[in-house]
Amino acid sequence: MKEHVEIPLREKNIVLIGFMGVGKTTIGQLVAKKLYRDFIDVDQEIEKKQNMPISLIFQKFGEDYFRKIEKEYIVDICTNTRLKVVSLGGGAYLQEEVRNACLSNCIVFLLDLSWDSWKDRMPLLVENRPLLKEKSMEEIEKLFIKRQNAYSLHNSKVSTNNLDPETVADEIVNSVKLTWSIYEPNQ
Ligand SMILES: Nc1ncnc2c1ncn2[C@@H]1O[C@H](COP(=O)(O)OP(=O)(O)O)[C@@H](O)[C@H]1O
Numbered sequence: 001m002k003e004h005v006e007i008p009l010r011e012k013n014i015v016l017i018g019f020m021g022v023g024k025t026t027i028g029q030l031v032a033k034k035l036y037r038d039f040i041d042v043d044q045e046i047e048k049k050q051n052m053p054i055s056l057i058f059q060k061f062g063e064d065y066f067r068k069i070e071k072e073y074i075v076d077i078c079t080n081t082r083l084k085v086v087s088l089g090g091g092a093y094l095q096e097e098v099r100n101a102c103l104s105n106c107i108v109f110l111l112d113l114s115w116d117s118w119k120d121r122m123p124l125l126v127e128n129r130p131l132l133k134e135k136s137m138e139e140i141e142k143l144f145i146k147r148q149n150a151y152s153l154h155n156s157k158v159s160t161n162n163l164d165p166e167t168v169a170d171e172i173v174n175s176v177k178l179t180w181s182i183y184e185p186n187q
């Protein structure tokens with residue numbers, strides 16, 4: 001059993017979670033830039049490694065295969081890297097091993113968007129999200145509600161309703177810097 005090494009707070013990866021389309025990829029990139037950190041988008045890294053888009057991975061190998069590689073990659077990043085900003089795919093946090101790796105080693109931010117606001121954004125999302133293509137609005141709402149339990153296990157929550165990406169990114173950065181100054185002052 002690998003011994004758990006406590007990572008200094010200021011070195012912990014910042015992980016963004018939340019339903020598909022809430023802005024994890026967009027806002028994660030902005031947060032990384034503002035904190036002078038490397039940015040990792042798990043979906044983008046998986047697409048690079050698999051040399052195909054997520055939608056084709058689902059089509060060719062199925063969702064279970066995607067979830068396996070998604071989990072392995074996230075657990076590796078959480079346990080073996082520091083000082084990054086990491087945006088998960090919307091379904092990753094449903095896996096307990098992913099949640100445990102994130103909560104044990106990282107600072108986990110939930111990006112929260114109301115269902116009504118999400119519906120307005122949906123037309124932007126369907127193109128490259130296979131799970132949206134197959135479902136009615138009612139089925140997607142059920143998925144949205146069903147996932148809130150897992151998303152509730154976070155360190156901090158930021159509402160993104162009616163806020164532009166820059167404003168949300170600033171809120172996350174200010175929150176992180178305040179946490180650092182309180183729990184690891186004088187650095
Ligand atoms: N705060 C925001 N306000 C308006 N549109 C947003 C916001 N954040 C993201 N978007 C848009 O919503 C879509 C999904 O954003 P993305 O970052 O891919 O979300 P996720 O990674 O959570 O699925 C993109 O078209 C993006 O430009």
Ligand SMILES: O=C(O)C1=C[C@@H](OP(=O)(O)O)[C@@H](O)[C@H](O)C1
Pocket residue numbers: 018019020021024025043054088089090091092128129130131
């Ligand atoms: O919610 C999900 O199950 C998924 C969300 C997507 O990522 P985004 O949340 O960045 O869209 C991507 O991982 C895949 O389509 C599955």
Ligand SMILES: [Mg+2]
Pocket residue numbers: 024025026043087088089
């Ligand atoms: Mg994304």
